[in-house]
Amino acid sequence: MRTPAELTTAFRSLGLKVTPQRQLLFRLLHDNTSHPTAEALFEVASAQMPGISLRTVYQTLTDLAGMGELQSFAFGGGAIRFDPNVGPHHHQVCVSCDEIADVYVDGVDQLNVSLRNESEAHSFAVASTDIVFRGRCVRCAHTV
Amino acid sequence: MRTPAELTTAFRSLGLKVTPQRQLLFRLLHDNTSHPTAEALFEVASAQMPGISLRTVYQTLTDLAGMGELQSFAFGGGAIRFDPNVGPHHHQVCVSCDEIADVYVDGVDQLNVSLRNESEAHSFAVASTDIVFRGRCVRCAHTV
DNA sequence: ACCTTATTTGCATCTCATGCGAACTGCCAA
DNA sequence: TTGGCAGTTCGCATGAGATGCAAATAAGGT
Ligand SMILES: [Mn+2]
Ligand SMILES: [Mn+2]
Ligand SMILES: [Zn+2]
Ligand SMILES: [Zn+2]
Numbered sequence: 001m002r003t004p005a006e007l008t009t010a011f012r013s014l015g016l017k018v019t020p021q022r023q024l025l026f027r028l029l030h031d032n033t034s035h036p037t038a039e040a041l042f043e044v045a046s047a048q049m050p051g052i053s054l055r056t057v058y059q060t061l062t063d064l065a066g067m068g069e070l071q072s073f074a075f076g077g078g079a080i081r082f083d084p085n086v087g088p089h090h091h092q093v094c095v096s097c098d099e100i101a102d103v104y105v106d107g108v109d110q111l112n113v114s115l116r117n118e119s120e121a122h123s124f125a126v127a128s129t130d131i132v133f134r135g136r137c138v139r140c141a142h143t144v
Numbered sequence: 145m146r147t148p149a150e151l152t153t154a155f156r157s158l159g160l161k162v163t164p165q166r167q168l169l170f171r172l173l174h175d176n177t178s179h180p181t182a183e184a185l186f187e188v189a190s191a192q193m194p195g196i197s198l199r200t201v202y203q204t205l206t207d208l209a210g211m212g213e214l215q216s217f218a219f220g221g222g223a224i225r226f227d228p229n230v231g232p233h234h235h236q237v238c239v240s241c242d243e244i245a246d247v248y249v250d251g252v253d254q255l256n257v258s259l260r261n262e263s264e265a266h267s268f269a270v271a272s273t274d275i276v277f278r279g280r281c282v283r284c285a286h287t288v
Numbered sequence: 289a290c291c292t293t294a295t296t297t298g299c300a301t302c303t304c305a306t307g308c309g310a311a312c313t314g315c316c317a318a
Numbered sequence: 319t320t321g322g323c324a325g326t327t328c329g330c331a332t333g334a335g336a337t338g339c340a341a342a343t344a345a346g347g348t
Contacts, residue, residue: 012315015325016326017313017314017324017325017326018314018315019313021326021327022326038304039304051328055306056327056328058304058306059327059328062306073220074219074220074221075218076216076217076218077218078304079304080220080304080305092270094268101268104258104259104260105255105258106255106256108255111250111251112249112250113247113248114247114248115245115248123281123282124238124280124281124282125279126236126277126279127279127280128278129275129277129278130275130276130278131255131273131274131275132273132274132276133273134271134272135268135270135272136269136271138267141269159293161294161344161345161346163294163344165295166295181335182335182336195297196296196297197297199296199299200295200297202335202336203295203296203337206337222334223334223335223336224335224336
């Protein structure tokens, strides 16, 4: 995701308005590596701007995702996670505390893929690859 | 997932009962490669057993998953998918029609993973790796 | 055949997300 | 600076997916 200043320009040039609510969310999302849910962002935003509505948070997240400034993922067990890191990367998810961290993986495009039904091999046009490593984070590894 | 006959034995030995509803679902899931949702299974089951309830389908799927006979995945955009193929494999998902197919990938355990924050490297204990290839299936590639 | 215990089923409830429209406000133009 | 259009906010209604609950039912050991 671009900086709040850049997003301000981008929004205006699209005929979209830059409201205080949106500016706050730009700030909260910039460099945010926590992969927050809409509700989680709403909690943080509410502390700084009492009265902001959850509906507006959802609205702005949807707008940003539509502009390609955010990715969204549906990991199991709950709400969609938003990610301002739109570069190529993958994720490790703690099965205990649901913490999500970015990981960078080499050789993804060189993975050797095969199907049981060979007739379908190579007929699927891969546009993107998402890898999720599940396990226990450092903190949860102790408290098993 | 094991065969209906084997599941019958397994259920009884756990003190669980083998009802007609469960037998039907055992049959519908055995060798099923469509990664169905609970609702999709309910539709098919209803055709063969009018009156079966959606609640029972959910219940049985949850039981089977708890026994390790099924996997479940939350791909984006909708309901959870169930998978009787519990061996090591991955998935390709059509972004157009949501069709899901099994794929087998070599070298997953040899992927070279790195984190931006080197202090956390290797501190995450990976228990499983899920890879999702997104793109267009053969059928949808034509009708773009 | 009986009886205990698990199961089925319908309905209520819950979470997450989106539809909707009245009130509001950014921001451009005059 | 001010007026006004168009985009936005926000609360409430609605929807999808999934689970909680308990009365009625049925499996299966005895
Ligand atoms: Mn990420
Ligand atoms: Mn599969
Ligand atoms: Zn953890
Ligand atoms: Zn398709």
